[in-house]
Amino acid sequence: MSYPPPPGGPGGAYPQGQGGWAPPPQPQPGGVPYPQPPQAAPGHHGHPPQPPITAPGWPTAPHPPYPHQQPPGGGGGNQGGGGSGLKKVVIGVVVLAVLAVLGIGGLAxxxxxxxxxxxxxxxxxxxxxxxxxxxxxxxxxxxxxxxxxxxxxxxxxxxxxxxxxxxxxxxxxxxxxxxxxxxxxxxxxxxxxxxxxxxxxxxxxxxxxxxxxxxxxxxxxxxxxxxxxxxxxxxxxxxxxxxxxxxxxxxxxxxVFYPAPWDLYEDMHVVKKAHTLTISDKKYATDTDRYAPYIEKAAADDIELWKANGPEDTETPTGFVTVLEPDRKTYSSLYGSPYVDWEAGQSVAMPTFDAGYGGDQKDLEYGGARVKMDTSGSRFTNATYWPKLVQEISHHEFAHAIVQPLEATGTFVTETNARWWVVEGFADFVAFRFDTELGAWSVRNDVTGKEFSGTLPTSAGSGDEVSTDYTVSYLAIRFIAEKSGTAAALRFVADHYRAPKQLDQQLRDATGMGESQFQAAWASYVRSHS
CATH class of the missing domain: 3.10.450.50 (Nuclear Transport Factor 2; Chain: A,)
Incomplete structure (x- = not known):
């Protein structure tokens, strides 16, 4: 799934901490210089650059974008030149609609x-x-x-x-x-x-x-x-x-999910940690070694959050694969997944090889996920804030990867797929849980003073709407958590992935409100933050 570009367009910057927080200076990533990603080919569906947003006291440094896929999923970054502000990135879980329509996977x-x-x-x-x-x-x-x-x-x-x-x-x-x-x-x-x-x-x-x-x-x-x-x-x-x-x-x-990194790289560099395999071309080993501890920290955070608060009857991964690639052409080819020009990363859903055909009806549609990130953007190259930004995009993508295997067999079609606001709101809820300042900043910059329809988003919009749609979706999951607790919010997400048609009952179980009543209460909650 995809994650929207942070407000500020190309060249957005990570904001200074509020409330007295000030991170120590960090070394700038070295190694092979990272080229800027190219523009999308004519006719490719993407989001145009947004006008820069400035804030007093913020540093100015390039900041990257995330991708928008169908249906989207999460991450962060922006591409290109200078400027200020934070452009939220779209990171996406790429799903196999055709496989899902058939209700089968792989060999079957x-x-x-x-x-x-x-x-x-x-x-x-x-x-x-x-x-x-x-x-x-x-x-x-x-x-x-x-x-x-x-x-x-x-x-x-x-x-x-x-x-x-x-x-x-x-x-x-x-x-x-x-x-x-x-x-x-x-x-x-x-x-x-x-x-x-x-x-x-x-x-x-x-x-x-x-x-x-x-x-x-x-x-x-x-x-x-x-x-x-x-x-x-x-x-x-x-x-x-x-x-x-x-x-x-x-x-x-x-x-066909080709090429994987083992097909692309003559010498594949792999950093193995407790919860992560971080992969790159050997020539980028220095930078990969630098980023890997922060990617691992995000993975451990997400896994522990799910272990402590998620429902016990779920089969979810306890580790993640992440491919780091700065060359845009190589990045876009990974796993054969579609992309947009401002994309910073994706969580690519991998179908179970033979689920759902002549076997147990409880077989899982997806067996796992592969995360890829474009390291040419400022989430990885920002001299001061890159450790926090690398963790932010990783938290978001790994949230998608955790719940993707819960997707019910044959459900990823237009009428019955998990709601966009649930998918994206959950991933942002996880990311901002571990960076509350960034979450608060996103609300201030994506909701305050912006047009708001009062209806739950069904997809990312375009231009300035993208970040707003992601952030109000985040507020929907946060609203459930504040009303009923984190465990109830995670149970709601898990239930919805497994049975997307039952949203009304799932909301009643989580909040005591049906879909219409929940939407009205959520809209009031969003307006109270605008």
């Missing part, structure tokens, strides 16, 4: 679209069969076992040419991740498995890399590849000559 989705069993390469009476189902299974199982044991030579044996070079770095990168499950599974084969003309057999094999990262994923998730496999003759071994993303699922490359 592929099966459902195909009708019956997955198509496989088969023999032909006209020629000699060179690639049987057993041959394909042996290739897949061999890579899975070699990855598990750390046998690089065996893993690479069937790859040839350029594919061998890229798979060598992929293998070494994957070995840096604490997987509890990592295996290759066939999705679909196309082409001829027989030697009809004496030139061997060649097939395209769509492969799911099914994986589960320790503490991060509550169910296995997948990334989809296409392997080109050729076998010259019965006396020759099958060779994998080309590896790339599966060409698309449901008409879009965005549903």
């Amino acid at each position: 989705a592929y099966q459902a679209l195909g009708g019956d069993a997955l198509p496989t390469a088969s023999g032909d009476a006209q020629g000699e069969q060179l690639l049987s189902a057993d041959d394909i299974e042996e290739l897949l199982d061999g890579r899975s076992q070699a990855l598990k044991s750390g046998d690089e030579d065996t893993y690479l044996a069937p790859f040839s040419g350029e594919a061998k070079d890229t798979q060598k770095s992929l293998f070494e990168n994957l070995r840096k991740i604490p997987f509890t499950q990592a295996e290759y599974s066939v999705l679909k084969t196309t082409g001829s498995s027989t030697d009809e003309y004496g030139d061997g057999a060649t097939i395209a094999l769509d492969v799911a890399f099914v994986h589960k990262i320790q503490d991060v994923d509550v169910r296995p998730v997948s990334e989809w590849y296409r392997w080109i496999i050729k076998r010259e003759s019965k006396d020759a071994e099958p060779q994998i000559t080309k590896v790339g993303p599966s060409p698309g699922a449901y008409g879009s490359k965005g549903y």
